Amino acid sequence: xxxxxxxxxxxxxxxxxxxxxxxxxxKEYDLHYYSQNGGEIVSAQNATILxxxxxSASRDGILVVPGGKGTRVLINDLSxxxxxxxxxxxxxxxxxxxxxxxxxxxxxxxxxxxxxSNKKAFEWVRSINSHVNWIRRARWVADGKxxxxxxxxxxxxxxxGFIKDRFNRQYAEEIATHxxxxxxxxxxxxxxxxxxxx
Amino acid sequence: xxxxxxxxxxxxxxxxxxxxxxxxxxKEYDLHYYSQNGGEIVSAQNATILxxxxxSASRDGILVVPGGKGTRVLINDLSxxxxxxxxxxxxxxxxxxxxxxxxxxxxxxxxxxxxxSNKKAFEWVRSINSHVNWIRRARWVADGKxxxxxxxxxxxxxxxGFIKDRFNRQYAEEIATHxxxxxxxxxxxxxxxxxxxx
Numbered sequence: 032x033x034x035x036x037x038x039x040x041x042x043x044x045x046x047x048x049x050x051x052x053x054x055x056x057x058k059e060y061d062l063h064y065y066s067q068n069g070g071e072i073v074s075a076q077n078a079t080i081l082x083x084x085x086x087s088a089s090r091d092g093i094l095v096v097p098g099g100k101g102t103r104v105l106i107n108d109l110s111x112x113x114x115x116x117x118x119x120x121x122x123x124x125x126x127x128x129x130x131x132x133x134x135x136x137x138x139x140x141x142x143x144x145x146x147x148s149n150k151k152a153f154e155w156v157r158s159i160n161s162h163v164n165w166i167r168r169a170r171w172v173a174d175g176k177x178x179x180x181x182x183x184x185x186x187x188x189x190x191x192g193f194i195k196d197r198f199n200r201q202y203a204e205e206i207a208t209h210x211x212x213x214x215x216x217x218x219x220x221x222x223x224x225x226x227x228x229x
Numbered sequence: 230x231x232x233x234x235x236x237x238x239x240x241x242x243x244x245x246x247x248x249x250x251x252x253x254x255x256k257e258y259d260l261h262y263y264s265q266n267g268g269e270i271v272s273a274q275n276a277t278i279l280x281x282x283x284x285s286a287s288r289d290g291i292l293v294v295p296g297g298k299g300t301r302v303l304i305n306d307l308s309x310x311x312x313x314x315x316x317x318x319x320x321x322x323x324x325x326x327x328x329x330x331x332x333x334x335x336x337x338x339x340x341x342x343x344x345x346s347n348k349k350a351f352e353w354v355r356s357i358n359s360h361v362n363w364i365r366r367a368r369w370v371a372d373g374k375x376x377x378x379x380x381x382x383x384x385x386x387x388x389x390g391f392i393k394d395r396f397n398r399q400y401a402e403e404i405a406t407h408x409x410x411x412x413x414x415x416x417x418x419x420x421x422x423x424x425x426x427x
Contacts, residue, residue: 051243054274079278184409184411185409210381211379213420222411
C-alpha cells in the first residue's frame with residue numbers, strides 16, 4: 032500500500048519524519064512524498080525535501096497530513112483545502128499530526144467525528160470547525176479511517192497505534208523496540224492535555 | 230551557532246529529524262544540511278533532502294552525524310572518513326546518533342573516550358574500534374565535546390540532554406513540552422541495553 036505524505040512549506044519536521052520512521056519499517060508500505068505543485072518544500076526546521084505533484088499519487092493509500100506553522104496560511108487557501116478534501120476523502124486511511132487536523136477539519140470530513148490536535152494550539156484548531164467532536168485529553172484519536180494526533184511527538188505514538196490496529200500489538204512493539212522508542216501506547220493518557228493556548 | 234548536519238545516502242531518517250526538531254527550537258542555532266558532495270541525498274525511508282557541499286560549512290559549529298544502513302558502506306570509504314575526521318576534530322561539539330558513532334570511532338577521535346551506539350548493532354560498532362570505551366547500557370553518553378546516542382529515538386533524548394548541558398534543565402524541559410515529547414532524561418536508564426545483535 033502507498034503511504035502518501037502531503038508536504039507544504041513550514042511543515043513541522045518531526046510531524047512527518049517520526050511517523051515516516053515507523054511506517055517505513057512496514058514492508059507492505061511504500062513511502063512517497065508529495066506537495067500541491069511538486070518540487071522543493073522547506074520545513075519549519077529548514078530542511079528542503081523534494082516532492083512529486085500530488086496528482087501523481089495513488090488515491091486509495093494512506094494519506095499523512097502534518098501540522099506546523101504552514102497550516103496557519105493553508106487554512107485560508109481554498110485550492111489547497113479542496114485538494115486535501117479530494118485526496119483525504121478517497122484515501123483508505125488518513126493520518127494527521129499536530130495542527131494537521133485543523134486542515135482536515137476545514138475540509139468538513141471530520142464533522143461529527145472525534146479528533147484531537149496540538150494542545151498549545153487547541154483553541155485555534157477548535158475554532159476552525161465546531162462540528163468536530165474535539166477531544167482535548169488524548170495522545171491520539173481514531174475514528175473510522177481518520178487518525179489524528181496531539182502535538183509533534185504524539186504522531187509517533189499514534190502511528191504505532193495505527194500499526195497495532197492494522198496488524199497487531201506485537202508488531203507495533205517490535206517496530207518500537209527496533210528504533211529504541213519507548214512507546215506511549217495508551218491513547219487516552221495525555222500528559223500535555225492541560226496545556227493552554229499559544 | 231551553526232548546526233551542521235552531515236547527511237549521506239541511506240541515513241536513518243529519524244536519527245536526523247528527531248534532533249533537528251529539538252535543535253531547531255533554539256534561537257541561537259542555525260540549521261544547515263550538508264553532504265560530502267552536496268546535492269540530493271536519499272534517506273533509508275525514501276526522503277530526498279537537498280544538501281550543500283560540506284566544504285561550505287563553518288568549522289566551529291555543532292556537527293551532527295546520523296546512523297543507518299549507509300554507515301555500513303561509508304565505514305570503508307576512507308575519503309569520507311578523512312572528511313568526517315577533519316570536520317569532527319574542528320567542531321565545537323559533535324553529536325552522533327545510532328551507528329553514527331561507528332563512523333566517528335573509525336576516525337580515531339573517540340579513542341579512550343566513552344561512547345555508545347545502537348544496541349542491535351552494538352557488536353558491529355564495537356568491532357570497528359576497540360580503543361573506544363564502549364558503554365552498552367546508556368541512552369546516551371557525553372565525553373567532552375562528543376555526544377553519542379543509542380538507536381534512532383535515543384537521539385532525541387540525547388539532544389535534550391545536550392541542551393540541558395549548554396543551557397539548563399528547564400529550557401530542555403520547555404522544548405520537550407512544546408513538542409509534546411516525554412523526555413527520558415536519565416542517560417543511564419536504557420531499556421534496550423540488553424538487546425542482541427542484528
